[in-house]
Amino acid sequence: MAELRATSLAEVQEAVRLHPRLRPRGSGTKPALSTPREGEVALDLSGLKGILEYEPEEFVFTAYAGTPVEEVEAALRAHGQYLPFHPPLAGKGATLGGTVAAGLSGPMRERFGGLRDFILGVRFVDGEGRVVRGGGKVVKNAAGFPFHRLMVGSLGAFGVMVELSFKVFPHPRATATLRVALGGLEKAMAALERLRGLPLDLLALDLLPPATLEVRLGGFPGSLERRLKRLQELLGREGEVLHEDEAHWEGVRDLSFLEGSPVWAKVPSRLDLIPTLEGLPLGPRRYMAGGELLYVGLEPEGLHALRRAGIPHLVLKGAEEALFPPPPEAFFRKVKGALDPKGRFPLG
Amino acid sequence: MGFLEELKALFPPGRVLTREAELAPYESDALTAYRKRPLAVVLPERKEEVVEAVRLCHRYGVPFVARGSGTSLSGGSLPVEGGLVIALNRMNRILRLDPKARIAVVEPGVVNLEVSRAAAPYGLYYAPDPSSQPISTIGGNVAFNSGGAHCLKYGMTAGHVLALEAVTPEGEVVRLGGEGLEGVGPDLAGFFVGTEGLLGVALEITLRLLPKPEAYHTLLAAYGSLEAAGNAVSQVIRSRLLPGAMEIMDRLAIEAAEAAVKAGYPQAEALLIVELEGPKEEVEEEAKLLAQVIQESGATEVRIAQSEAERQAIWKGRKAAFSAVGRLSPDYIVQDGVVPRSRLGEALKEIGRLSQEYGLRVANVFHAGDGNLHPLVLYDGKKPGELERAEELAGEILKLCVRLGGSLTGEHGIGVEKKGYMPEMFATEDLLAMERVKEALDPKGLANRGKVLPEPGGRPGLEEVHG
Known part of the structure; x- marks a missing residue:
C-alpha cells in the first residue's frame, strides 16, 4: 500500500481516522520499529517538522515530532545548550518522535539522566483521532496524568506524537576523554563499579569489553586538567587522553560501532548482568552510562541467545519482532485500550 | 458478612x-x-x-x-x-x-x-x-x-x-x-x-x-527589591551556570523566618540563595563566575557559607519559612503554581497587585531556578468570608500561572483543591x-x-x- 504523509496536525488526525492500522515513521533510522507489518500503512511524519518555541533562558523547547534531532541541536548549540540525554543516531537523521517512541538515550545520559528525565510534554493524536496533551512547557510540573512519560519507549502504541517539549541544559565549556585499558573484564568491571559510586560528575562512562573504559569529562577549562589527573590516579593508569573528543563521541552516539552488523539492539543492562551478557555470542558492542545501557550488534544466533536467556531488549534494526518481552498485560492493556481502543497503532 | x-x-x-x-x-x-x-x-x-x-x-x-x-x-x-x-x-x-x-x-x-x-x-x-x-x-x-x-x-x-x-x-x-x-x-x-x-x-x-556531591558552594545575596533578585536568577542562568538550587524569599517570608529560627538573615526586600554543587575543582571554577555575576546583579550584601554549619544556617531559614509564616497569621493557603522563569518578575508584580486588591497579605518563598512559586496567602479562618476570599485570591494566582504559560502545580499536585x-x-x-x-x-x-x-x-x- 502507498505510504501516507502527514505534515500537519490535521493531516495526522485524518490519517488516523481513515486507516485501521498505522505505523508512524520519522526518518526510518530504526527500521525494525518503523517498517509497516502486514496490514499496516506507514505514516511518514518526516515532513511534520520545525521548532515551535525555544526560549534559551527557560531551558525548554517545543518542536514538531518529526523534527530531526540534528536540527534541534544546531539551534541549541547557537545558545551554548544541548540535549543532555544525548539522543542516538542524530547524525543519521533520527527525529525527536522516533527517539521518544523507541525510548533511546546515548552515552552522555551518564551525567544528568536519560530521555525520561528530560521530556516535559507531548501533544498526540490518539487512536480515535482526538488531540490529547500531557505535561507542559515548564521544567517543573505535576498537573494531570503524565502522558508524556507514557510515550517514552511506547513504540507509538498510544498515539501519534505531534509535538514534544524537552528540558535542555548549558553545554559544558570544555570536554576531554580518558581512555584506559585495564587488562581484563574483571578489572574493568571493578574500576567501573568504583567510578559509578563516586561524585565525579562524568559526562560519559563507557565500557568497551573486554577491558577498556572510556570516560568523558566536561566543565570549565580551568578544572578539567585537575579532574583528569584525579581520574588517572583513581584508575592507577595514565591511559590515553583525547582533548578534541567531539567527533569521537558523535560517532559513538550514532552507533557507528554497529555498522556491518545485521541486527542492532538496545539492551537495558546492569552491572550484575554484564558477566552473563559477556558469555553470550554478541557482536560489536559498548556498555554506556556506567554499564546500564548496552548497544549491541548481533548475528541472528546472538539475538536468539538473548531471547533464550530471557534478557529484555529492543531490536532497532534487522528483525521483525522488536520488543522483548511484551509490556505487562494487566496495566498496559487497559491504558492501551483507553487511548487506542481499535488497536490502530503498534503493540495492538 | x-x-x-x-x-x-x-x-x-x-x-x-x-x-x-x-x-x-x-x-x-x-x-x-x-x-x-x-x-x-x-x-x-x-x-x-x-x-x-x-x-x-x-x-x-x-x-x-x-x-x-x-x-x-x-x-x-x-x-x-x-x-x-x-x-x-x-x-x-x-x-x-x-x-x-x-x-x-x-x-x-x-x-x-x-x-x-x-x-x-x-x-x-x-x-x-x-x-x-x-x-x-x-x-x-x-x-x-x-x-x-x-x-x-x-x-x-x-x-x-x-x-x-x-x-x-x-x-x-x-x-x-x-x-x-x-x-x-x-x-x-x-x-x-x-x-x-x-x-x-x-x-x-x-x-x-x-x-x-563532593563539594557545595552556598551563597546568600540580599536585594533591594524582589525584581532585582529575580533578575539575578536570570543572569545566573544566562552565564550558563547550572546551580543545584536557587531560592528566593520576600520580606514577609524573611521576617517570619527570622522570628522563628533566627537564621541571621540580612534585612532586605528579597533574599536569593544559590547553591553550586559538584566535584571540588569544578565548584571552585563555577564559584568564581557566580561571584562575578552576583556582583554585577546589584546585590546589597553577599554572604558565602565558609563551613557546613554556615551552609545549614542559610538553609535553615528557608526551610522554616512555611511554618514560620504560620506565626504571622492564624491560617494560610499555600499555592505552588509554576511560571516560565523569564516571567517571574511579571508574576510577582501581579501577585502583589492581587494581594492589595483582596486585602490579604501574601508571602513569597519560591524555587526560582524552576519558576515554581509558593505564594502563601494569609487569612484568618475565624473572620467570616475570609477563607473564601483567600481561596479566590489563590485561584486568581493559579490562573495567572497558566496564563503566563506555566502550570497549576509544580509539586503539590492537583488533589481536591485544584x-x-x-x-x-x-x-x-x-x-x-x-x-x-x-x-x-x-x-x-x-x-x-x-x-x-x-x-x-x-x-x-x-x-x-x-x-
Whole structure:
C-alpha cells in the first residue's frame, strides 16, 4: 500500500481516522520499529517538522515530532545548550518522535539522566483521532496524568506524537576523554563499579569489553586538567587522553560501532548482568552510562541467545519482532485500550 | 458478612479503626480546611494486606484512599466520605539497599529522608527533597511526583523511580519498570508516578540513588527589591551556570523566618540563595563566575557559607519559612503554581497587585531556578468570608500561572483543591483522555475518588468540600 504523509496536525488526525492500522515513521533510522507489518500503512511524519518555541533562558523547547534531532541541536548549540540525554543516531537523521517512541538515550545520559528525565510534554493524536496533551512547557510540573512519560519507549502504541517539549541544559565549556585499558573484564568491571559510586560528575562512562573504559569529562577549562589527573590516579593508569573528543563521541552516539552488523539492539543492562551478557555470542558492542545501557550488534544466533536467556531488549534494526518481552498485560492493556481502543497503532 | 465485618476478619484487632476518636486524625491532611469522615482506617503491615484491602473494596464498591504521613497540601489524601483509608505508615521498611547497583527498594511508608540516611554510609543519596522530606513518605512522593529545591538540575520524583510494584484498583498486582536506569517498552512506571493514587497503590518502589556531591558552594545575596533578585536568577542562568538550587524569599517570608529560627538573615526586600554543587575543582571554577555575576546583579550584601554549619544556617531559614509564616497569621493557603522563569518578575508584580486588591497579605518563598512559586496567602479562618476570599485570591494566582504559560502545580499536585482549575490548563479532550485511562483501570471509580479530575459542572461548592 502507498505510504501516507502527514505534515500537519490535521493531516495526522485524518490519517488516523481513515486507516485501521498505522505505523508512524520519522526518518526510518530504526527500521525494525518503523517498517509497516502486514496490514499496516506507514505514516511518514518526516515532513511534520520545525521548532515551535525555544526560549534559551527557560531551558525548554517545543518542536514538531518529526523534527530531526540534528536540527534541534544546531539551534541549541547557537545558545551554548544541548540535549543532555544525548539522543542516538542524530547524525543519521533520527527525529525527536522516533527517539521518544523507541525510548533511546546515548552515552552522555551518564551525567544528568536519560530521555525520561528530560521530556516535559507531548501533544498526540490518539487512536480515535482526538488531540490529547500531557505535561507542559515548564521544567517543573505535576498537573494531570503524565502522558508524556507514557510515550517514552511506547513504540507509538498510544498515539501519534505531534509535538514534544524537552528540558535542555548549558553545554559544558570544555570536554576531554580518558581512555584506559585495564587488562581484563574483571578489572574493568571493578574500576567501573568504583567510578559509578563516586561524585565525579562524568559526562560519559563507557565500557568497551573486554577491558577498556572510556570516560568523558566536561566543565570549565580551568578544572578539567585537575579532574583528569584525579581520574588517572583513581584508575592507577595514565591511559590515553583525547582533548578534541567531539567527533569521537558523535560517532559513538550514532552507533557507528554497529555498522556491518545485521541486527542492532538496545539492551537495558546492569552491572550484575554484564558477566552473563559477556558469555553470550554478541557482536560489536559498548556498555554506556556506567554499564546500564548496552548497544549491541548481533548475528541472528546472538539475538536468539538473548531471547533464550530471557534478557529484555529492543531490536532497532534487522528483525521483525522488536520488543522483548511484551509490556505487562494487566496495566498496559487497559491504558492501551483507553487511548487506542481499535488497536490502530503498534503493540495492538 | 458486610464490608466492615470482612475487613475486621482480614486484620487483627487494633489495625482496623472505626471509632470516632480513632478516625479523627485521618479526616484531613495538611490542607486542613478540608475534612471528610471515612468509614474506617486500616493499618496494613505487609503488601499482601494492602492487596486484600483493595480487593475487598473492589468487591463491595467501597472507595479507598491510600495515605502516608498526610502531608499533602492539595488535599490529595483527603478521605472519601464513607470510604476506607489505607494508612501505609507501618510499611516503612527499606527492603534492599544495593550501593553497587545504586538503588534502594522500599515500602511505600518509608519516610523520604530515611532513604538518604540509609544510603549515606555508601556516599549515596536520594535526590528529590520536598520540604516535607523529614515526614512525607515515598508512597506519597510517588503519587504526587514530589519536587523540592533541586528540580531544575535533578528533575522530579518520576525520574528517580525506576520500578514499582502496584495494586490496581481492581486488585491486580503489577510490576512496572525494571531495576536499571534504562528500560524497553512503554515507561509505565514513569506514567504511574504523579497520577495521585487514581490508578492504584504502590506497594514497593525501586529508587535511583546518586553519589552525594563532593563539594557545595552556598551563597546568600540580599536585594533591594524582589525584581532585582529575580533578575539575578536570570543572569545566573544566562552565564550558563547550572546551580543545584536557587531560592528566593520576600520580606514577609524573611521576617517570619527570622522570628522563628533566627537564621541571621540580612534585612532586605528579597533574599536569593544559590547553591553550586559538584566535584571540588569544578565548584571552585563555577564559584568564581557566580561571584562575578552576583556582583554585577546589584546585590546589597553577599554572604558565602565558609563551613557546613554556615551552609545549614542559610538553609535553615528557608526551610522554616512555611511554618514560620504560620506565626504571622492564624491560617494560610499555600499555592505552588509554576511560571516560565523569564516571567517571574511579571508574576510577582501581579501577585502583589492581587494581594492589595483582596486585602490579604501574601508571602513569597519560591524555587526560582524552576519558576515554581509558593505564594502563601494569609487569612484568618475565624473572620467570616475570609477563607473564601483567600481561596479566590489563590485561584486568581493559579490562573495567572497558566496564563503566563506555566502550570497549576509544580509539586503539590492537583488533589481536591485544584481540580476545579484543571480546565484552565487542559482542554476538554485532555481531561477526557485522563478520565478514559482512569475508567479503564478503575471502572468503579474507587481509587482516590474525587481527586484530580474536575467534576462535570465545574468547581465543587465550598460548603461541599469543607463539609
